[in-house]
Amino acid sequence: MDKWHKAASRFRTRRPLRGAGPAWLLEIGFAALVRLAGYLLIAAVLLIFYFLFSQARPLFGHTALWDFITGPRWLPVSEPPLFGILPFIVGSAWIVSWALALGVPLGLAVAVYLAEMAGPRVRSLAGPLLTTLAGIPSVVYGVIGLLVVAPWVARLLSLPTGLTGLTAGTVLALMIVPTVATLSEEAIRSVPEEYREAALAMGATPFQARWTVLIPAASSGIAASVLLAMGRALGETMTVLMVGGGRLVLPTGLAVPMRTMTATLAVESAYAVHRSLHYAALFAMGLVLFAITFFITLAADRLLQRAKRGVGQT
Amino acid sequence: MRFPRVAWPAVLLAVLVVGCVAKQPTAVSKLTLDIRGSDTMVNLGAALAEAFMADNPHVELVVQGGGSGTGIAALLDRNADICQSSRAMKREEWEEARRRGLDVKEIVVGYDSIAVCVHPGNPVSELTLQQLAAIYRGEIRRWSEVGGRDEPIVVLSRDTASGTHAFFKEAVVQEGGARKGAEFGPDVMMLPSTQSIVDETRQNPRAIGYIGLGYLDHTVKALAIGTEGGFVRPSSQATEGYPLSRPLYFYVVGEPEGALRDYLDFVLGPRGQEIVEKSGFLPASR
Numbered sequence: 211m212d213k214w215h216k217a218a219s220r221f222r223t224r225r226p227l228r229g230a231g232p233a234w235l236l237e238i239g240f241a242a243l244v245r246l247a248g249y250l251l252i253a254a255v256l257l258i259f260y261f262l263f264s265q266a267r268p269l270f271g272h273t274a275l276w277d278f279i280t281g282p283r284w285l286p287v288s289e290p291p292l293f294g295i296l297p298f299i300v301g302s303a304w305i306v307s308w309a310l311a312l313g314v315p316l317g318l319a320v321a322v323y324l325a326e327m328a329g330p331r332v333r334s335l336a337g338p339l340l341t342t343l344a345g346i347p348s349v350v351y352g353v354i355g356l357l358v359v360a361p362w363v364a365r366l367l368s369l370p371t372g373l374t375g376l377t378a379g380t381v382l383a384l385m386i387v388p389t390v391a392t393l394s395e396e397a398i399r400s401v402p403e404e405y406r407e408a409a410l411a412m413g414a415t416p417f418q419a420r421w422t423v424l425i426p427a428a429s430s431g432i433a434a435s436v437l438l439a440m441g442r443a444l445g446e447t448m449t450v451l452m453v454g455g456g457r458l459v460l461p462t463g464l465a466v467p468m469r470t471m472t473a474t475l476a477v478e479s480a481y482a483v484h485r486s487l488h489y490a491a492l493f494a495m496g497l498v499l500f501a502i503t504f505f506i507t508l509a510a511d512r513l514l515q516r517a518k519r520g521v522g523q524t
Numbered sequence: 525m526r527f528p529r530v531a532w533p534a535v536l537l538a539v540l541v542v543g544c545v546a547k548q549p550t551a552v553s554k555l556t557l558d559i560r561g562s563d564t565m566v567n568l569g570a571a572l573a574e575a576f577m578a579d580n581p582h583v584e585l586v587v588q589g590g591g592s593g594t595g596i597a598a599l600l601d602r603n604a605d606i607c608q609s610s611r612a613m614k615r616e617e618w619e620e621a622r623r624r625g626l627d628v629k630e631i632v633v634g635y636d637s638i639a640v641c642v643h644p645g646n647p648v649s650e651l652t653l654q655q656l657a658a659i660y661r662g663e664i665r666r667w668s669e670v671g672g673r674d675e676p677i678v679v680l681s682r683d684t685a686s687g688t689h690a691f692f693k694e695a696v697v698q699e700g701g702a703r704k705g706a707e708f709g710p711d712v713m714m715l716p717s718t719q720s721i722v723d724e725t726r727q728n729p730r731a732i733g734y735i736g737l738g739y740l741d742h743t744v745k746a747l748a749i750g751t752e753g754g755f756v757r758p759s760s761q762a763t764e765g766y767p768l769s770r771p772l773y774f775y776v777v778g779e780p781e782g783a784l785r786d787y788l789d790f791v792l793g794p795r796g797q798e799i800v801e802k803s804g805f806l807p808a809s810r
Binding site: 285286287288289356357361364370371372373451452455456457458459467469473477478480481482483484485486 | 713
């Protein structure tokens with residue numbers, strides 16, 4: 211009870227209140243509410259996991275988990291059905307890798323520029339622009355990919371079709387630049403100024419100070435931004451569905467049509483008959499995606515923690 | 525007494541809660557019917573709905589695509605009042621309806637032909653049904669094998685949500701049951717909408733795709749399909765001789781009443797059937 215007295219008196223010193231009674235009640239009420247929100251969030255994640263698992267379970271009587279993950283053919287509505295999601299896992303991997311290979315260096319360059327070189331006017335303009343870029347709906351990126359990037363990729367590489375993993379990854383790269391740029395800029399900026407001064411005092415040029423001291427010091431923050439971008443790319447659905455090409459077999463390269471796990475879920479969950487094997491298989495695929503995303507997020511979280519500790523202690 | 529400042533968040537919260545719980549004021553007794561399903565039929569559905577709403581301002585019809593399978597799932601979930609489907613319901617879907625105690629009624633509202641289309645610059649303008657089947661099974665892989673240029677064939681299909689996909693698989697890939705168990709070839713690209721097939725075919729001289737006749741325009745070329753009776757081009761005038769024709773369905777739950785009944789009467793009546801024809805399909809009473 212004493213806690214609340216103190217909390218209320220802090221209020222009173224700032225702004226006088228008529229009667230402390232209602233204020234207490236509010237304090238207690240809000241504390242409870244906030245706590246409830248926190249618990250709800252945790253419960254929601256656990257419930258989603260449980261829900262996915264319970265819906266996916268019927269599948270494992272038909273296809274073992276290992277065969278499901280490594281199976282090369284996906285024929286969900288054929289007789290007999292085949293449930294193998296390796297083509298989609300590999301499709302996701304190709305597209306995400308290419309998106310990162312293209313988007314991360316670009317995002318990093320933007321981050322270094324904004325943190326180190328840009329003047330205040332550019333910076334105040336670039337921030338909102340990056341946010342806007344992040345806020346454009348993915349279907350818009352999809353249309354751009356379909357009508358602009360795909361024909362361009364096809365012509366440039368003389369491919370039979372422009373709807374390929376390469377195209378999807380290229381568009382996706384553009385979509386993750388804001389994530390990488392804003393978070394990495396933050397990481398670079400939070401490196402203590404003394405680091406640079408020390409490097410300069412040791413005779414480093416400003417360029418050397420930047421590349422051999424500042425960026426390595428910010429590296430865990432940068433790595434975390436890359437992992438978050440990876441999570442975003444992995445979860446992206448609409449764009450990859452529209453420009454990926456939708457070929458259902460194991461993609462042997464980047465420049466062929468392919469489909470990701472998310473795209474398959476988006477297309478097929480809309481019509482799969484409830485309680486059928488197909489339905490269960492889609493939930494199992496959701497479970498695999500959930501697991502992958504979970505581990506990526508976990509890794510990102512670890513790196514962010516280390517970044518914070520590293521800067522705080524030294 | 526002055527209102528304590530700290531209470532404002534509580535007021536805000538209360539307003540939010542009340543706002544969420546309180547019933548939204550609806551437009552004066554406007555009846556909404558949700559229509560979902562086949563992408564092939566979505567333009568037809570919209571045209572029918574517009575004409576119907578012009579005469580019945582108290583009814584609002586919302587038409588969405590997504591694929592026949594999507595529409596059937598929505599109907600069984602009671603998220604749609606009418607499912608437009610370009611394929612008949614499957615055995616397991618009927619079973620699911622029965623399990624839920626739903627009495628689903630099937631109504632044929634017209635007939636559709638599926639056009640096989642290529643880029644206008646493609647020299648090939650006819651294929652036999654067997655050649656088409658071989659292309660979609662992945663056995664014929666180059667245009668030169670069917671009289672075209674020496675280029676790979678880019679084979680486009682709708683994805684498995686589509687009723688057109690289901691029909692095409694049965695009628696072409698499995699040759700109407702003669703090749704039971706045959707599947708689409710591994711290189712076939714499953715695209716998420718009919719429009720994306722048209723878009724890709726329009727700009728890719730190597731592509732081949734299949735679309736509902738309602739989507740056919742001058743930007744792509746429809747092939748004549750050959751059977752024993754010779755080569756026939758798809759036409760909205762007649763389905764005779766053309767091997768890729770199928771009925772179009774409406775599915776509803778229970779005996780239709782009220783506005784739903786009025787709408788179905790309208791669709792099957794002379795004005796509705798005229799719109800069916802104008803949309804590039806054949807009327808139900810051919």
